[in-house]
Amino acid sequence: MPCHPARARELVRRGRAVRRFSKGVFYIRLLDRMEGAVQPVAAACDPGSKREGYTVKSAAHTYLNVDADAVTHVSEAIKSRRYLRNARRCRKTPHRPRRPHRAHGGLPHSTRARWHWRLRILCWLQRLYPVSMFVVEDITGRPRRGRRRWNASFSPLTVGKQWFYAQVQQCGALVTRKGFETYALRHALGLTKTRNKMADTFWAHCVDSWVLAASAVGGTVPDNMAVLRLSPLRLHRRQLHRIHPARGSVRWLYGGTRSLGLKRGALVRCPRFGLAYVGGAYPKYSHVSLHDVATGRRVTQHADPGECVVLAWNAWRTRVIPATGSRIAATTRVAS
Secondary structure, eight states, rough: OOOHHHHHHHHHHHTTTEEEEEEEEEEEEEEEOOOOOOOOOOOEOOOOOEEEEEEOOOOOOOOEEEEEEOOOOHHHHHHHHHHHHHHHHTTTSOOOOOOOOOOOTOOHHHHHHHHHHHHHHHHHHHSOOOOEEEEEEOOOOOTTTTTTHHHHHHHHHHHHHHHHHHHHHHHHHHEEEEEEHHHOOOOOHHHHSSSSSTSSSTTHHHHHHHHHHHHOOOSSSOOOOOEEEEOOOOOOOOOOBOOOOOTTBBOOOOSSETTEEEEEEEEEEEETTTEEEEEEETTTTTTEEETTTTOOOOOEEEEEEGGGGGEEOOOOOEEEOOOOOOOOOOTTTTOO
């Protein structure tokens, strides 16, 4: 169970715990205690097309709110890969023979990537907190008459959802809520949701995930509205070279998991550029590129890999959003 920061510092000072850091979250690991009483803790997920909300909560405290970007680049990457493979078959270059489309378990690659990203976040939260219950808003689609393409898109959605539920049930108890149930719970507590779904605030997506978690373990008013923003790093691991050739029809090497010995995406500290994560490499001058941890913008292309001190392996970009103003409607607020 989470404890007060002062107690955590005292446990570390006495040598009873060690410091740990994971995806922007600081925690401690006890060394002399293997068991103890824990309170019911629930992790809730509010899926979305662009942004998703997650909340870890017990009856008394809200431990963490996460606003994560959804994985939306897979479908375009599959189209680009198909185009490049078809182009190679028309040239005198080595290529593999044509093979039929192979979906993993009947799931398209984009659908599987979306649901697998949500499963990764829930499993990561369960490693940090004693989560015993998962609450997920159930996504449903309504078919339309005469819209064949629209209706066909709901089949992968349903298959991916069922696969996700089966994986979550292996980690703990699963409770699903419909969208109208989430709205009724939020309205009963007097909480309002902003219409700007891309806003970096608790009231965009985390308010729904908080309501879902509160429906399982209890709670009437959000006591922690700070949000941890998560964005997955897009690493081109298997791409051999750049898509567009440079001057002289030269295709520079591109892709891979290493940049001059440093793992791409790793958090490093450089004396000249501070805290950043590793991007691509510039082999001509033996330099690597560094990117800002919060925004992902490139800081430099000329960082010396010998000056970079590796702090942690990382595949997500994180930043903290402080708590914003209250959006509790006084007319419908329910007393505890």
